[in-house]
Structures are given as C-alpha cells and as structure tokens.
Amino acid sequence: ADEEALRALLDTLPGGAPLRTVVHAGGVLDDATIGTASGERVRRVLRARAGAALALHRATAALDLDAFVLFSSLGGTLGTAGQATYAPGHAVLDALATA
16 A cells, blocks of 8 residues: 555566556455444555555556456445455445446
C-alpha cells in the first residue's frame, strides 16, 4: 500500500520486459465479528486489501496491461461470519474491478 515504494519498484523493471499483468492477492489475517472489529483492526485490513489494490491501480493505470487481477470475495456483498474486518476491503476491490 506504500505508493512511493511501489513506484520505485516499478521503475526498476527493465524496459525490454514491460509489466503485462498485475495480480493483487494481499491481505492481513485479522478475523473479527462486528462486535470486535475495532477501527484499528479494520484500518489494518483495509490498508492491505483496498489500499494496496488502489496503489497498484494508480501506479499502473498508464501501462498497457493484459490483465489486472483482484482476488476478492462475496463477503463484501453477502457478508461472512467472523469476517467483519474484510467486508469493506472486498467491497472496494469489487468496485475497482468494475471501474
């Protein structure tokens, strides 16, 4: 989710082998029910899920990619027991995938 570090990494890619595919599968293990999902826990999970995906999207938006793959879940739409910290991140990934 560190856009500056991500851009620095992308700048190291050789010109003869351009980036063609981005796969975002990042996450943080922090299961919680709604009653135990503190703001800090949700922020931590959102940074890894949504923050990293948005940083990847912004950093690669001008590139001619063949694929931009996001691993999400129906948890953002349907909800999943014990996964209250993940639902907002899944919803962001779903929205980004349709943008």
